[in-house]
Amino acid sequence: MRFSSRQIHAGVEPDPVTGSILTPIYQTAAYVQDSVDSYLAKGYSYSRSGNPTVRALEKRIADLEGGADCTAYSTGMAGINCMLTAFLSAGDHAILSDVVYGGTYRLCNQVFSRFGIDFSFVDMADVENVRRNLRENTKLVVSETPGNPTLKLADIAAISEITQGAGILHAVDNTFLTPYYQRPLELGADLVLHSTTKYFDGHNATVGGAVVARTSEQDEALRFVQNASGIIMSPQVAWLTLQGSKTLSLRMDQQSETAFKIATFLESHPAVERVGYPGLESFPQHELAKSQASGYGAMIWCEVIGGVQAGKALMDSIKLWSLAESLGSVESLVTHPASMTHADIEPAVREQVGITDGLVRLSVGMEDSEDLIAALCKALDDLA
Ligand SMILES: Cc1ncc(COP(=O)(O)O)c(C=O)c1O
Secondary structure (H helix, E strand, O other): OOHHHHHHHOOOOOOOOOOOOOOOOOOOOEOOOOOOOOOOOOOOOEOOOOOHHHHHHHHHHHHHHOOOEEEEEOOHHHHHHHHHHHHOOOOOEEEEEOOOOHHHHHHHHHHHHHHOOEEEEEOOOOOHHHHHOOOOOEEEEEEEOOOOOOOOOOOHHHHHHHHHHHOOEEEEEOOOOHHHHOOHHHHOOOEEEEEOOOOOOOOOOOOOEEEEEOOHHHHHHHHHHHHHHOOEOOHHHHHHHHHHHOOHHHHHHHHHHHHHHHHHHHHHOOOEEEEEOOOOOOOOOHHHHHHHOOOOOOEEEEEEOOHHHHHHHHHHHOOOOEEOOOOOOOOOEEEOOOOOOOOOOOHHHHHHOOOOOOEEEEEOOOOOHHHHHHHHHHHHHHHO
């Protein structure tokens, strides 16, 4: 079956008791067992260890990414936390993209580093930087592509070749493009990370996360930590995410089409100094964007003439677009990464990787493209 059919049907069956076409929200802590001898005969014991509504979402996301299985979490960060815990131990080293979500950077640098794990953040636009930073104790490479917020790309196939050669794992944060546009496992990666808060939900209703594993053994290692740490997704969140995911391809296509129009508009506006969008020919990695994904996504960044003050004035005054931290929903959002999503990265590091104080991040939603452009145009004209 094709993607648009699987996003509706994968992982779910009509409810065996009532025929309910939607998987019910199994709102329960415990599951009554038939006898001590047939413990777990129906597959569930306690909702920290597994829940049928959550399981339906896990199966759907595993199917869409083409993995052996998937585990779902209370947030995207809980999923990343689980992945790092499952595959790293004291004395190990991991390599990450130098442009990553600020929360990922913070988790590595301020939490896992306390437990004797070393991290190198490298510019993966040149894959040789990954090879150069390999150490004897390197166990994991984590690429975020496109990276939040500069949209820097990493060549998934080339990095996977390096990690396979070194006998280590490659995890890809695929939050920005989703499996509709990019499937890292098909390109050789081992694990796929998602903040389902973003496009899978798509409606700004939940926070959640998922990790898809290439093999059942990797999934078992993740599921062990998911249960041991108590970071599983809740059934209500799983249910809402199951509903949101049914329109993933439609939303991605419309939001990306609008994003292309907006990026083109921004490039032509005299108040805009620089624009980043992988679909623009001016984007330095446009060819890689074309070759490893089937769409460019709906995230854009820009810097306006007048720098930080002008950027802040734009974000404070713009109508229709909301100033908010998240992305990927039907509502269009503007964000100031330096003071919001990436505030925990040291200013010098931010500047070095291109997260300038003047950078404005745009998450394009489902509103009419002309309305979104008119609102941007008015806010930009007012800066003059
Ligand atoms: C690329 C990326 N990965 C992971 C996360 C973390 O997800 P969550 O906010 O659901 O914990 C985010 C959040 O913005 C993100 O942008």
